[in-house]
Amino acid sequence: MELLVASAIGILTAAGLYLVQRLRTFPVIIGVSLLTYAVNVFLFASGRLTIGAPPILSDAQxxxxxLPQALVLTAIVISFGMTAVVVMIALGAYLGADDDHVNDPAESGDTDPEAAK
Structure with missing residues (x-):
């Protein structure tokens, strides 16, 4: 079970990092979402993976x-809100420029960001 969860966290992290390095806004948004899912699974797994056990500290064996369950629920809500904000910013940039390509001044050979305006 632990090997499966660790593999899933590694695959989510690798795919998220790969997508974050793309030069389009949509893959970057998906990559950041995959990274947040990886962190959420990691936090959830840190609270011990036991099936059928109550999430309370009592006389139970x-x-x-x-705590990790509460952290994951909070992180899900925050990441959903931030993803919605980033999607709206990316949509506004796309509608304003008719392109979702991330401008990189070093790639075009121009190091002065003011000259691009």
């Missing part, structure tokens, strides 16, 4: 730590 086996329990699951409730």
């Amino acid at each position: 086996t329990y699951t730590d409730p």
Whole structure:
């Protein structure tokens, strides 16, 4: 079980990093989302992966730590809101410039960002 979860975290992180390095806005947004999913799974797995155990600290012999679960729920809400904000910013940039290509001044050979205006 731990090997499966660790592999899933590694695959999500690798795919997220690959997509973040693209020069289009949509793959960057998807890459950041994959990275947040990887962090959420990592936080959730840090609270011990036990099946059928209550998430409380009581007299029970086996329990699951409730703190990572609360952190993951909070992170899901925050990442959903931030993804919505980034999508709206990217959509505004696309509608303003008719292109979703990320401008890189070093790639075009021009190092002065004011000269691009």
